[in-house]
Amino acid sequence: MYKSLRILVLAGLAAGALQVMTVPTRAADAAAPAAHYSVATTLVGKMLDDPAADALLKKMIPTVYANEMFHSSGRELTLKAIQQYEPEALSDANLAKVQAELDKIPARN
Numbered sequence: 001m002y003k004s005l006r007i008l009v010l011a012g013l014a015a016g017a018l019q020v021m022t023v024p025t026r027a028a029d030a031a032a033p034a035a036h037y038s039v040a041t042t043l044v045g046k047m048l049d050d051p052a053a054d055a056l057l058k059k060m061i062p063t064v065y066a067n068e069m070f071h072s073s074g075r076e077l078t079l080k081a082i083q084q085y086e087p088e089a090l091s092d093a094n095l096a097k098v099q100a101e102l103d104k105i106p107a108r109n
Helices: 002-030 044-048 051-060 062-066 092-102
Strands: none
Touching: 044 051, 051 062, 051 092
């Protein structure tokens, strides 16, 4: 009985030690640099809520930015999804330029 109890206590201590060993890894993940916005996956609303990204969109796609629908219904879409409604302003070439600029600013959490 004493031997079984001792094994259980040692097993519990070992499990606790393993949990403690994973904490620095999680802390390192939290310290990782912020990701960047994406024309293909980031919702427009998230970019509009970030002053730096908002200013970038206003500068790079002014006609799209000026459209009220962009600020209301467009918030739930990506720039790539809005491309079908604004094919000239959001051509593949223009989206690539926007993406290159978005890559220069970190995304806000």
